[in-house]
Amino acid sequence: MFSTGEIIIQQIVNGLILGCFYALISLGYTMVYGIVRLLNFAHGDIYMVGAFAGFFVFGALAAVTGTGWLSIILAMIAAMFLCGVLGFLIQRFAYRPLLDAPRLSLLITAIGVSLILQNAVMILTNGEFKFFNHSVNPRAGITFGNLTITWIQIVLLGITAILLISLTWFVTKTIWGKAMRAISMDRPTCRLMGINVNTIIGITFFIGSALAAVAGVMACVYYGNVHYFMGYIMGMKAFTAAVIGGIGSIPGAMLGGLLLGLLEAGGTQVLGSSWKDVFAFGILILMLIFKPTGLLGKTEVERM
């Protein structure tokens, strides 16, 4: 039997893993929102496409590099690149023509893109669950008494940590990161200052989508299956995470993601899994009532 303490630790680990997924996806939301004020509805579906890209690349690599960690990492890198390009293309052809249009048009376009991605993948995969057969033992790991923290969990946490740190470095230390932050403050002025706004927006979409793809491939490895509808609920929760952290704030998205993962794991333990989603959205609504700017967001006056 598990003691209460062990259950708590187990749930913290589960929550952290879930939080990694949320954090990686919500970064894409928050970066895009910060820079073009778009609630990118298609982002959850990019996560799903990333999972499928990883799945297919992994299948192709299995014969050459085996079904172990090497293939998983290669599949992850390939999925990052593919999704990054996809995110860039979506931005180029669907969103860029509408950047100065009313925000409702942009939002509707995003819903349209989401429908396209979901249904295209559904047709390609016949709407089936695909099972990700890697040869990594899902139970092996470091054992403390009754508890096991698996290698998969450790590697996923490690990869997330590396990505979050490099993203922070990119945004705060490089010239592109500086340009991103500038655009999120004042787009027209950046244009006047000679910043190539469209390129920077493209880079933002590339990075956000690549991060979502990592989360997608990780979800493949962790849960063992992929499905064309997996992006919808994940996207919504990642958005919740972004709001909790303060939308537009990159550290906020990381914090919000991890926090939401932990809260959800705890809430599921207490209330039962059928209330899991209510719990997440309930937090979202409470957050909006009591602290709409989020934990790390700045107060902002809306200009219509």
Place this chain on the structure above:
Amino acid sequence: MENNNLNKINNGEVAVAQEDTRKRGFFTRIIDGFYNFMDKTYNKVIVYGILIAFVLTLPLWASNYILQVAWNAMFYMLLGLGCNIIVGFTGMIDLGFAAKFAVGAYTSGILVHTFGWNFWLTLPIVVLVGMLAAVLIGGPALRLRSDYLAIVTLGFGEIVRIVARNLEITGSASGLSGIKRPYIFGVQLTRIWMWYYLFIVLVIIFVIASNRVKDSRFGRGLAYVREDEDAARAMGVNVVKYKMWAFIVGTVMGAVAGAFYVMQMAAVSPNSFQFTQSSNILLSVVLGGMGKVPGVMAGAAFFSIFPEIFREIGEYRMLFFGIALVLVMIFRPQGLWPDRRRR
């Protein structure tokens, strides 16, 4: 370039004035032609006459299947008209309209099914519950940035569905079924043609209500809020109050439509309220040309009949639909059926 885009923002009058100086597109010419044609009273009488005769005589010669589809189309028109008050008139984004019709459907369904009420007596309760729901969702969200409302309505839509799935009183995952259908003048509404005529009456009531709202002082205030919130505020329009009332009116319309829906179906289940439902309602408003009552009705009819006609292409239809949506937004942001141009 920049300037043109800015003008598109107020997709009503300003864009029209701009457009006149440019070459008119194929689509615009068709619509103009239509409006010119309808200018003559003679033509107008004929077109409306044919339309009314067609709608009224449909049950005499059409199959039950066609009646069912037509009924469904009218149901979507009711929802679209409700959503139009929120999205079209006021410019708020509502991604959870299905929750509003779920609120009405479950309120009425539970009162009739579990407590044995007369359906007609549940309607005032449905209105009250609808108002309450609107205040609950809108109260916190309307003061915030406009896309927060989108996400709150979306979250609320999910919550309503999941709560309905988990509670005993709403019949859990299987929902309520075998609900007793209501009577009118002692006749039980069991046949689809009865519902067809009842819904014609409802659509007419909703259209009149929408037009009354649109032409009132309140409606003009809403249009002002939609076009320029800051200017509206500066002119003394109480923006939050106006938005709140628009939200309440739209929600109540959705709830009432839901109450009638559940009586026709004699059943209700949480699966009827998925996000696809909400997005279809929103899209019918947007594609129909936001805020235009006939446009919204055409949009709703299109959205409910389109899947029936395109059954052959089956799973591809949502894909085409998504592509069409993106193209419409890029090339015709004012919707497929905009207002006539001012001269």
